[in-house]
Amino acid sequence: MRILPLITVLLVGALLIWSAQDMPDMGDPNAPTNLHVAPYYIEHSEEEVGVHNIVSAILADYRGYDTLGETTVIFTAGVSVLLLLRRRED
């Protein structure tokens, strides 16, 4: 029964390639992702956040929750490494 997974993979791959034809081109200025919030951030981040670096403004302010979560993930990773690797004989 090796033939069934192969057919499934080929079918799903063909489906994905076929559906990717409708995707906007890489870096297309008229793509929906570049028309929604991106222009707003470019125009307003300096006057609203005061940080010159737009990436930092989005990272720390507009997407502050996300960054706080990322920091917590790193903290959790450190604690997990300690819990898993530090063996105790007792």
Added chain:
Amino acid sequence: MKEEDVIIRTVIRLMIPFIQIFGLYVIFHGGSGPGGGFQGGVILAASMILYVMAFGVTEGRRKLTEKTNMIMRSTGVLIFSGIGLLAIIFGGKYLDYGAVPLPFVHDVVKVRELLIDGGVEVGIGITVMAVMVTIFLEFYPGGTSDD
């Protein structure tokens, strides 16, 4: 672990201050150029890793003890979420930095800039640096401490 050659030790001793200053620069420069807490924290951790590779784990643990490391790991997250809580206390929303009243600064935008550059990014940097050092030391031969 035994120490490396005297040439390596001397060169690394000379390099570490510059690496750490560059790491601090990247952290505090995050608002006005490429950089930020994550990148700067990793650079700071790299200086510590270099030190441990040259001088051994015992000497490295003396520079950054397990207790200090543990405190730093949590302090970074505490600074970040603490600033968010401060905003709630002063009547804003969580992580709405502009609501925090800083002394001598009355411009909301300026407050945001200062808190991001001097608070949030520093908090991220401290946590990332401490966690990177922790992970490295735990995987390093003889690095697991007994306490």
